[in-house]
Amino acid sequence: MASHRDVAIIGAGLSGLVLALSLHQQNIQSTVYELRPAPLDIGGAITVSPNALQIIDKLGIYESVLSEGYPAEAFHFRSQDDKPFDAYEIGSVEKYGYPGLRVYRRTVIKALLGKCAEKNIKIVFGKKFKQIISESETGVTWEFDDGTVGEADTLVGTDGIHSRVRSYLYPDIEPKFMNVMAIAATIKTSQVEMPEDYSLPVTIMSRTHGAYILAPNFSDGSELVIVKQRRIEEHDREGWKNILADKEGSVDFLRQGVEDFPEVVRQAVSAVTPDSVSIWPFYQVPKMERWTSIGGRVSILGDAAHAIPPSSGQGANQVFEDAYTYALVRGQCDRDSLASVLPKWQRGRQERIDRLIILAAQMNVRRLPESTQSEFCSEAVGTEDFNMEWLFKPDLDKMFQEWLAV
Known part of the structure; x- marks a missing residue:
């Protein structure tokens, strides 16, 4: 039987590692269990905004992550004839204390793993969670696929969109496919004759x-x-x-209609090769009444609780907020009061998630052809609000205290 720990964390992705480090700052011990045999080295670049960068800074890895990323303060929009018509902020050192940062997911994970090693946080690879065996007033017992059993005071599932831990809380809930997928490819920037003063990143609309x-x-x-x-x-x-194996078909899709776009797009797409293509479908987890078991000993967070479409640019960023604020809860209350305190934490987090889901739907509408936009209108209510201070500059510690006071 596994040795006793305060918190067992299932999943060593962004959310699990941020949670482990955030708990350490609260003097709470944890062990992270990861099904893969080695650290994650998958996934493309993500846009990390100031709300997450402030947490990265608190965890002591900001400088190393910043040095590997591409800082930017806005995402620009251009029309089909290459005229700028809009922009929204993804960060601002002057306004929020941090830029927006384009950085590979593996870079952030590497920095988090290094900090975990420095803090002697235990990470066990090659351990695939199978199921919760029992939950009591004193702890949680679970089983791994290899038949071994673990015990801890509490268990947190940070095991992603297809979470096995979530099935303990909601056996019948499955992620909902949003009928949209993104096709991406990388090239060398030097393969494109970029016009002078051409602002990146950019979305070019048709x-x-x-x-x-x-x-x-x-x-x-x-x-x-x-x-x-x-x-x-x-x-x-x-x-x-x-579909995932059809790289040539994905390249063909990227080239469809490219003749109607500016030269910068035509050059970029012409340089794409099948081996550089990646594909990811957009899923969303149905809104759940609880992210925590009745007894408070089992919880889920990150994509296990709320997969946010990438079009909001906030999927990874909200993972950081979830993990950091959950650790604040654990640091401010004893384990026996979790059942009453964690629902307050969830309500506060859900308010931000709900607002972001609307933003994501609005962004999907902007990026899809007019012929398919009507399918998303029911979710994309209102107009885009690009005043992002509510999102980018949260006082997380104060926000957390306000949640608990309700």
Whole structure:
């Protein structure tokens, strides 16, 4: 039987590692269990905004992450004829204390792992969570796929969109496919003759063909990612396998209608090769009444609790907020009061998530062809609000205290 720990964390992705470090700051011991045999080295670049960068800073890895990323303060919009018409902030050192940062997910995970090692936080690889065996007033017992059993005071599932821990709370809930997937490819920025003073990252719109996103990666901007969204129906396992394997078909999709876009897009797409293509479908977890068991000993957070579409630019950022604020809860209350305190934490977090889901739907509408926009109108209520102070400059410690006071 596993040795006793205060918190068992299932999943060593962004949310699990941020949670472990945040708990350490609250003098709470944890062990992280990861199903893969080695640290995650997958996933493309993400945009980390000031609300998450302030947490990265609190955890002591800001400088190392900043040095590997591409700082930017706005995401720009251009029309099909390449005229600028809009922009929204993704960060501002002057206004929020931090820029927006384009950085590879693996870079952030590497920095988090290094800090965990420095703090002697235990991470166990090759341990696949299977199921909760029992939950009592004193702790949680669970089983791994290899038949071994673990025990802890509490268990937190940070195991992603297809969470096994979530099935303990909601056996029948499955992620909902949003009928949209993104196709992305990377090229060298030098393969494009970028016009002088051309602001990146940028979304270039077409009423007929949707939009292309061009975003730089690495601190010198030497890599450029091209992204286009595609309307698609749900598929079974075999169907998705075929779609993911069809790299040539993905390149063909990226090239559809490109002749109607500016030269910068035509050059970028012409440089794409099948081996640089990546595909990810957009899923969303149905809104759940609880992220925590009745007894408070089992919780979920991050994508396990609320997968936010990438079009909001906040999926990874909200993972940081979840983990950091959950740790604040654990630091401010004893384990026996979790059942009454954690629902207050969830309500506060849910308010921000709900607002972001609306923002994501609005962004999906902007980036899809006019012919398919009506399918998203029910979710994309209102107009976009690009005054992002509510999002980018939260006083998380004060916010947390306000949640608990309700």
